[in-house]
Amino acid sequence: MKRQWLKLIIISIAIFFLMYQDGVFAEEIKPEAATERITAQLDKPSLKGGGTIMITGKAPEGKPVYVEVWSERKVRAARLDSEIDKETGKRPYIFYLTDEMPGFYNLLVPSVFSDALDEQRKLGRKWSVSALLRNTGATAAFEAPAKAKIDRYQTTLWASVVGSRGELLSPMTEFENKRRAMPLVKAKFRDLDVVFKATVEINPDGSFKAPIELPSNAPPGKYYVVAKIDKDIKSETLMFENFISFPQVYLGNAGRTINMFVPFLLTAAITTFGVIMGAGGGFILNPILVMMGLPHTVVAGTVMPTVLFSQGTGIYNYARIKFISFKVGITLGLAMVAGGFIGPKLTELITLAQYKFLFGIVLIILAALMFWQTTPKYLEKNKKEQAILKEFLRRAQEAKQKKMEGGK
Amino acid sequence: MKKLTVLLVVLFFIACLPFASLATELKFGLLPRLAEKEMIDGFTPLAKYLEKELGVKVTLVVPKDFDTWTKEAKAGAYDIAYTNPYLYVVVKKDVKDAEVIAIASEPEIGTKLYGTIIVKKDSPIKTIADLKGKTVAATDPGSAGAYLVQMLMLQKAGLKKDDVKVIFEKRRDQVAEAVLAGKAVAGFVRDDDVEKLKVGPDHFRRLGKSDPIPNWPIFIAKKMDPAMASKIKTAILKLKPGDLQSIKILAPARTDGFVPASDKDFAGMVEAAKAAGAY
Numbered sequence: 001m002k003r004q005w006l007k008l009i010i011i012s013i014a015i016f017f018l019m020y021q022d023g024v025f026a027e028e029i030k031p032e033a034a035t036e037r038i039t040a041q042l043d044k045p046s047l048k049g050g051g052t053i054m055i056t057g058k059a060p061e062g063k064p065v066y067v068e069v070w071s072e073r074k075v076r077a078a079r080l081d082s083e084i085d086k087e088t089g090k091r092p093y094i095f096y097l098t099d100e101m102p103g104f105y106n107l108l109v110p111s112v113f114s115d116a117l118d119e120q121r122k123l124g125r126k127w128s129v130s131a132l133l134r135n136t137g138a139t140a141a142f143e144a145p146a147k148a149k150i151d152r153y154q155t156t157l158w159a160s161v162v163g164s165r166g167e168l169l170s171p172m173t174e175f176e177n178k179r180r181a182m183p184l185v186k187a188k189f190r191d192l193d194v195v196f197k198a199t200v201e202i203n204p205d206g207s208f209k210a211p212i213e214l215p216s217n218a219p220p221g222k223y224y225v226v227a228k229i230d231k232d233i234k235s236e237t238l239m240f241e242n243f244i245s246f247p248q249v250y251l252g253n254a255g256r257t258i259n260m261f262v263p264f265l266l267t268a269a270i271t272t273f274g275v276i277m278g279a280g281g282g283f284i285l286n287p288i289l290v291m292m293g294l295p296h297t298v299v300a301g302t303v304m305p306t307v308l309f310s311q312g313t314g315i316y317n318y319a320r321i322k323f324i325s326f327k328v329g330i331t332l333g334l335a336m337v338a339g340g341f342i343g344p345k346l347t348e349l350i351t352l353a354q355y356k357f358l359f360g361i362v363l364i365i366l367a368a369l370m371f372w373q374t375t376p377k378y379l380e381k382n383k384k385e386q387a388i389l390k391e392f393l394r395r396a397q398e399a400k401q402k403k404m405e406g407g408k
Numbered sequence: 409m410k411k412l413t414v415l416l417v418v419l420f421f422i423a424c425l426p427f428a429s430l431a432t433e434l435k436f437g438l439l440p441r442l443a444e445k446e447m448i449d450g451f452t453p454l455a456k457y458l459e460k461e462l463g464v465k466v467t468l469v470v471p472k473d474f475d476t477w478t479k480e481a482k483a484g485a486y487d488i489a490y491t492n493p494y495l496y497v498v499v500k501k502d503v504k505d506a507e508v509i510a511i512a513s514e515p516e517i518g519t520k521l522y523g524t525i526i527v528k529k530d531s532p533i534k535t536i537a538d539l540k541g542k543t544v545a546a547t548d549p550g551s552a553g554a555y556l557v558q559m560l561m562l563q564k565a566g567l568k569k570d571d572v573k574v575i576f577e578k579r580r581d582q583v584a585e586a587v588l589a590g591k592a593v594a595g596f597v598r599d600d601d602v603e604k605l606k607v608g609p610d611h612f613r614r615l616g617k618s619d620p621i622p623n624w625p626i627f628i629a630k631k632m633d634p635a636m637a638s639k640i641k642t643a644i645l646k647l648k649p650g651d652l653q654s655i656k657i658l659a660p661a662r663t664d665g666f667v668p669a670s671d672k673d674f675a676g677m678v679e680a681a682k683a684a685g686a687y
Contacts, residue, residue: 062651062652062653063650063652064651064652087579087581112652112656113656116659134659134660135659135660136655137655137656137664139515140515170608173603173605173608173609175604176604176606202652229650230515230650
């Protein structure tokens with residue numbers, strides 16, 4: 001009997017010991033919440049005139065990975081909000097402006113969201129940054145443009161027509177600033193595929209990779225890259241550099257790099273042709289520079305001083321043959337001063353599409369006028385004009401003759 | 409004996425009749441917080457996912473307004489439903505078979521909502537009790553985060569429902585404007601909405617923040633075959649917040665996953681609805 005008791009006690013002690021070892025009597029220690037983190041690295045430190053850099057890394061299993069890439073170089077972005085507000089039914093006429101938009105910006109999303117990008121592509125020009133961010137779960141990853149300080153101005157229909165920015169409004173909240181940065185990204189980069197790419201490949205174990213593609217017209221300098229899961233879980237900020245060399249030239253106000261050889265040769269050809277027609281060549285140069293991808297605002301501004309050269313030589317030569325009426329010229333010049341103030345601001349307020357439309361209309365009207373002026377009916381009615389032309393040619397011939405005689 | 413067998417078989421079929429599993433279609437009733445097209449577009453990926461997981465057709469139903477949704481939910485028109493926490497407790501009160509499955513998680517706020525009471529920054533009102541006899545602005549009598557929880561805050565501060573005059577301004581920005589314009593001395597808004605106010609949050613001071621209430625629940629809306637109910641639960645709870653699969657399916661619906669829930673989670677909501685005399 002005693003033995004039985006002894007066995008029972010030994011077994012009980014053994015069981016107790018095993019249970020103790022197993023931690024049954026220990027205070028329940030909650031496992032520390034697994035620290036979710038994401039690591040990432042780049043395969044090279046720099047690029048020359050654009051190219052591709054690969055980002056690879058490791059994230060927790062089953063989580064989405066977004067890669068945000070932006071340049072250190074900043075550029076201006078502006079937008080006039082004149083769409084009817086659904087809540088108020090009124091057009092707000094608020095002008096949003098920032099000088100802190102990254103010159104280059106990419107948000108790479110997991111490749112499983114390629115459908116979401118396709119959906120937005122189908123909308124054409126009506127694609128929306130906010131809808132794309134929402135449908136890919138990338139709203140929290142959209143940070144670099146959201147940090148740009150955006151000024152907003154209350155303008156009016158009339159003020160916007162004459163190009164006034166209007167009254168500067170109070171600063172926006174962080175939330176509103178982020179919300180307004182979304183359409184500004186669209187206004188600056190225009191094409192969905194320039195900004196968003198569904199190229200992050202994520203494996204079941206959480207490892208991921210994505211190519212970061214920098215076009216040849218991307219700004220030079222430092223680029224920052226962060227891989228993110230959400231607003232809290234992100235990798236350290238990675239950095240690489242993009243180098244450019246002549247004939248590549250960075251245009252700070254356009255936020256892009258261009259090869260200067262191409263526009264140089266084009267301008268030489270265009271100006272020769274333009275001067276033959278008695279114009280500065282700006283009307284031809286303008287759409288070509290826009291087609292090269294430069295912002296219409298910068299093109300409009302840049303072409304103005306280039307025309308100065310052909311205008312300057314033209315004024316000099318017309319003055320020599322006394323064909324300039326200073327009374328008319330100065331009166332019209334004063335009107336041009338007013339237009340010179342209004343025009344640049346108006347350019348800032350309109351979209352590229354509106355700009356192209358207006359430009360096209362003006363060119364069509366001019367072309368029609370010029371064509372009309374070449375018809376026999378017009379020429380018959382305008383004999384006086386022909387006489388003036390003849391007189392101009394005669395005086396030009398005389399001036400040339402005198403010059404040649406003087407040279408002797 | 410033969411009669412007894414027939415009777416048992418008949419009883420068995422009768423007992424099975426109310427179960428949704430007999431149907432080849434599940435009606436998914438969505439509270440129309442957005443326009444119908446936006447709701448349908450947003451929830452179609454979830455409906456397709458459920459069809460794949462459950463093997464039955466899932467039809468989205470978006471009634472014209474909140475009242476219609478409530479009536480239809482109470483009448484058993486939906487098999488599963490998605491609504492705000494207040495209307496869930498309202499439906500649950502009448503439909504005993506309604507059973508919450510999960511609470512939605514949103515990217516910005518997670519699974520919980522908080523209400524707050526705002527006053528002008530320089531307002532002499534210092535405490536909630538100071539609101540006695542004053543006019544306050546709220547969005548809607550059925551708003552969980554911008555009316556009901558604040559009524560509970562008032563009750564906890566010793567005020568009765570009739571101690572304040574409530575004006576309803578429909579939208580959070582209109583509530584804020586009413587406070588700024590002096591039309592109301594305080595405004596009831598969702599706590600996370602203060603930062604989103606168009607006039608900016610700097611004009612206001614918070615008098616307090618409510619206890620949390622659950623975010624929007626998804627629930628089985630009527631008596632259902634337990635096997636089907638279990639399959640629905642499993643399918644919904646697979647969509648964990650922040651997972652890639654969850655985001656792919658739920659992001660268009662402005663949600664990033666679901667967490668398990670029970671009726672205990674809605675006790676505070678019931679209390680708030682009672683405080684507002686809306687339960």
